[in-house]
């Protein structure tokens with residue numbers, strides 16, 4: 687009807703042609719706008735729905751929460767702050783812990799990781815079992831595979847007897863650099879030697895390069911696919927007495943923290 691009226695107006699020349707073209711253009715434009723705004727609205731609605739689903743998933747599902755926190759959120763924070771999570775942990779310790787006090791360093795790391803960002807330290811709960819196991823083994827030479835930021839290295843070093851020392855192995859250069867600063871700040875640097883490199887290369891060199899004949903205590907806390915091969919390597923290369931791990935996928939005769947003896 688509207689179209690017919692417009693055409694009759696144009697053909698009876700009651701309005702100029704350019705004006706009619708403009709009116710028609712306005713009509714089609716507003717129709718297109720209406721169409722595109724409803725498409726836009728639909729897209730916004732779908733995105734909001736996906737977001738809602740994602741939030742529910744993160745709250746209900748541990749894996750989704752881990753993916754969100756460890757991959758997406760952490761990458762975004764790293765990008766915005768131009769800094770890694772491990773660097774943020776170290777900075778928090780440098781600003782809030784007491785220099786030369788290992789317990790204060792451990793408490794500060796625990797505080798940061800429980801309140802701000804989760805990190806793969808052994809933590810206080812398993813840490814208490816680790817302390818007890820080290821004290822019982824009373825090692826002269828202890829070995830840790832997987833230093834990360836140095837949390838467990840500080841933990842082990844602070845309960846070692848006088849004259850004893852810990853060798854800790856880390857293949858990630860960034861983590862190794864952070865752990866060195868953490869160990870120094872905690873004041874246990876005289877008891878800890880950080881060996882940078884993959885465990886599979888370091889273990890066979892322990893005897894010749896680092897003059898280690900026996901390790902009295904081993905804490906396996908690196909990637910779990912290396913547990914069995916590194917245990918075998920340790921048995922071939924050295925005499926190791928007490929082995930402790932943080933995971934339940936380890937070889938037999940190794941104490942699993944929090945799970946008793948296997």
Ligand SMILES: C[S@@+](CC[C@H](N)C(=O)[O-])C[C@H]1O[C@@H](n2cnc3c(N)ncnc32)[C@H](O)[C@@H]1O
Nearest residue numbers: 807808832834837838856857884885907908909
């Ligand atoms: C679970 S974290 C260690 C946490 C640390 N023990 C603590 O409780 O503070 C595992 C660490 O092992 C290191 N790692 C994994 N495989 C390794 C290997 N084959 N040699 C040396 N380091 C390794 C990783 O880079 C990571 O920093």
